[in-house]
Amino acid sequence: MSKKPWKRKLFVRLCIVGFTLLGAYGLYLDAQIKHRFSGSIWQVPAQVYARPMQLSVNAEITRTEVKDELALLGYRKASDVTSSGTYFFTTNTLVIYRRAFHFPNGYESARRLKVSWNGNRIVSIVDLSSQVSIKQTQLEPWLVSRLITSNREDRMLLDQQSVPETLIDALTLTEDKDFYHHHGIAPKSILRALVANVVAGKTVQGGSTLTQQLAKNVFLTRERSLVRKAKEAMMAIAIDARYSKDRILTAYLNEVYLGQNGDNAIHGFGLAAHYFFDRPLNELPIQNLALLVGMVKGPSYYNPLRYPERALERRNLVLRILFENNAIAKNDYEQMILSPLGLDPSGTLASGKFPAFMEKVRSELADILAQPSLRESGVKVFTTIDINAQRRAEKALVSTLDNKQSSVGVELNGAIIVSDNQTGEIRAMVGGRRVGFKGFNRALNAYRPIGSLAKPIVYLTALEDPIQYNLATPLTDSPLSLPDKDGRTWQPQNADKKFRGRVPLITGLTDSLNVPTVRLGVEIGLKPIIDNFYRMGVKSAIPNVPSITLGAMALSVFEVNQVYQTLANAGEYAPLHTVNSIVSAKNALLWKHADFKAQVVDEDATYLTNYALHQVTQTGTAKRVGSTFGNTFMAGKTGTTNDYRDSWFAGFDRRNVVTVWVGNDDNKTINLSGASGAMPVFIAYQKLQEPKSLTQRFPSSLGIAHFDSHTGERIFPGCGSTLSVPAILDVLPTEATSCNVSSPSTNHAKKEEKVSWWERIFGN
Numbered sequence: 001m002s003k004k005p006w007k008r009k010l011f012v013r014l015c016i017v018g019f020t021l022l023g024a025y026g027l028y029l030d031a032q033i034k035h036r037f038s039g040s041i042w043q044v045p046a047q048v049y050a051r052p053m054q055l056s057v058n059a060e061i062t063r064t065e066v067k068d069e070l071a072l073l074g075y076r077k078a079s080d081v082t083s084s085g086t087y088f089f090t091t092n093t094l095v096i097y098r099r100a101f102h103f104p105n106g107y108e109s110a111r112r113l114k115v116s117w118n119g120n121r122i123v124s125i126v127d128l129s130s131q132v133s134i135k136q137t138q139l140e141p142w143l144v145s146r147l148i149t150s151n152r153e154d155r156m157l158l159d160q161q162s163v164p165e166t167l168i169d170a171l172t173l174t175e176d177k178d179f180y181h182h183h184g185i186a187p188k189s190i191l192r193a194l195v196a197n198v199v200a201g202k203t204v205q206g207g208s209t210l211t212q213q214l215a216k217n218v219f220l221t222r223e224r225s226l227v228r229k230a231k232e233a234m235m236a237i238a239i240d241a242r243y244s245k246d247r248i249l250t251a252y253l254n255e256v257y258l259g260q261n262g263d264n265a266i267h268g269f270g271l272a273a274h275y276f277f278d279r280p281l282n283e284l285p286i287q288n289l290a291l292l293v294g295m296v297k298g299p300s301y302y303n304p305l306r307y308p309e310r311a312l313e314r315r316n317l318v319l320r321i322l323f324e325n326n327a328i329a330k331n332d333y334e335q336m337i338l339s340p341l342g343l344d345p346s347g348t349l350a351s352g353k354f355p356a357f358m359e360k361v362r363s364e365l366a367d368i369l370a371q372p373s374l375r376e377s378g379v380k381v382f383t384t385i386d387i388n389a390q391r392r393a394e395k396a397l398v399s400t401l402d403n404k405q406s407s408v409g410v411e412l413n414g415a416i417i418v419s420d421n422q423t424g425e426i427r428a429m430v431g432g433r434r435v436g437f438k439g440f441n442r443a444l445n446a447y448r449p450i451g452s453l454a455k456p457i458v459y460l461t462a463l464e465d466p467i468q469y470n471l472a473t474p475l476t477d478s479p480l481s482l483p484d485k486d487g488r489t490w491q492p493q494n495a496d497k498k499f500r501g502r503v504p505l506i507t508g509l510t511d512s513l514n515v516p517t518v519r520l521g522v523e524i525g526l527k528p529i530i531d532n533f534y535r536m537g538v539k540s541a542i543p544n545v546p547s548i549t550l551g552a553m554a555l556s557v558f559e560v561n562q563v564y565q566t567l568a569n570a571g572e573y574a575p576l577h578t579v580n581s582i583v584s585a586k587n588a589l590l591w592k593h594a595d596f597k598a599q600v601v602d603e604d605a606t607y608l609t610n611y612a613l614h615q616v617t618q619t620g621t622a623k624r625v626g627s628t629f630g631n632t633f634m635a636g637k638t639g640t641t642n643d644y645r646d647s648w649f650a651g652f653d654r655r656n657v658v659t660v661w662v663g664n665d666d667n668k669t670i671n672l673s674g675a676s677g678a679m680p681v682f683i684a685y686q687k688l689q690e691p692k693s694l695t696q697r698f699p700s701s702l703g704i705a706h707f708d709s710h711t712g713e714r715i716f717p718g719c720g721s722t723l724s725v726p727a728i729l730d731v732l733p734t735e736a737t738s739c740n741v742s743s744p745s746t747n748h749a750k751k752e753e754k755v756s757w758w759e760r761i762f763g764n
Contacts, residue, residue, distance in 0.1 A: 356431030647677025
């Protein structure tokens, strides 16, 4: 009997088993592919954005501020303004082709706008496509940083709609000409590559399709073996069978490796466009797209920042392929091959920028999105930072400390926080003199005695009792002895070691007098003062001792800024924060900051306190602020601690609160007062900015009243020794009818007639 039928049966059975196993393995690979592609294919860094600049009719925002923002965003000056990302300025007009962007509150398409100014105020915004006037618009936010994932891969996801057709043409024609016709693998290309490699005796040509490259990069290792190659081919076939060509191509565009940014790998054309050209992919000219496509073959070998000649040759090869396939015209091709690479060498993707601010962002983000997988899913984090304000704060701190360093015997350091008065949004945060160093964050984590920055809260607490206290109330300035917490005698002194007998309450704050402040604090009680500190945002423990009236409490710059934010916002507390909203990689809103505000201290008393703080910058310890900025009015307070160890300043204009600390990390004496150390940082910062003159809503219960500056009694206007200040009129005695008549001690006055805007805001 012949054995051939038996052998044939065995062969058939083995084939059946083999195909069954192969099919089962194929199903296993398909399940892997489906699971990966149905979820998040990659770990994608959270993208951290700055606040978007708002442009609205009647807003006081200068042309210089807008120009700075456009430069930051990489807008290009162009006389025709016909493409996204271009603009043109005349004397009082801006024509801009604003980029499209998906904001947290929805998508806004690219828009050609005309913005007009009268002085420093925007008077109109017109959509030039429809010639319709609009009330407001916003510029897309700047990409601040990227919170790189643990695998050190960085990418910016693209969707199909944001990919230029020319990029697809260049990629497929150069890397996989039959992409739209094969089924994941191209046997002819594999055979052609095999022959070329055998003839050369080494690997000189690859036969992988784009789909195979995607399968290898997403699912496989870089191992070179026939088994890995076979697995790659099977996966490519499965991917091609399951997904559309457009989806495969979009995944490839997001996955492909295109270089290194320090320790972090740059993946995808979206991120590469920003890294090499500082522009979004859809704004790149064809020659820039050709360069990125050319780099696919060897990102290191064709790195244009290191090997520009190689990169230029490779780019021009891709352009020639486009020309030969009629994708670009001859004249365009001839111009493009002569154009420079057009790289942006600024390194805009450097992670770790603004480390102090980013520390607060990371902390808030960890609370909002507790699961790390959510933070690594490509979410977009919209923060409160104003990059121009941040850079100016850094410059102001560093330059001032550098200038002061030679006059002190120890190493100076410092911190600064800038926040929005009304919203509590932190615009800038600098945690130390080495602004780019990710180390100890003095803005958040250094707790130092605050000195005279505590005094406004003492006076505010007194003014909340308007029957007993007003700005003209006499305070005693004479020697004082009090027991301290250890039972020893504490004898506070004024800075000049002098006593004045009696001073008006406003003078005690304006001139930062210690003894009257302590007497006032003891008189009204320490507990109400401490309670106000807590209500205004302090979290640290405050000791119940008289010396807290002079700032014997250790607070952070963050806490001080929160207190002064509440002051600047008419007593309304808004929590300081850095994160406003978070959206998913698909632009679905995941979280939004709750717009919480609370009136925590009396509005009338706050206005009176702020009036005094404005006077501090005019005639008091911070009068250099007033003399420097002229008619741009501000308010502020200096602070100095014992032995000149800590120098503080907190001040505000109509828009922002700025808090500065200067000192030594080892708590050594720096021999700088608040006026000579921290205040110059504030002034340097405001000089770099365009500060907005302070205005505050004048409460209806207030008016301008006239007092005898010595006795504090209400007197007839124009009499000698008159102190004219805002006051709560309903609780005051009726003013005298002449300079020779004493004012009655009872009967409340009617509200005075309307006064000028000057008096309403600043008094006489």
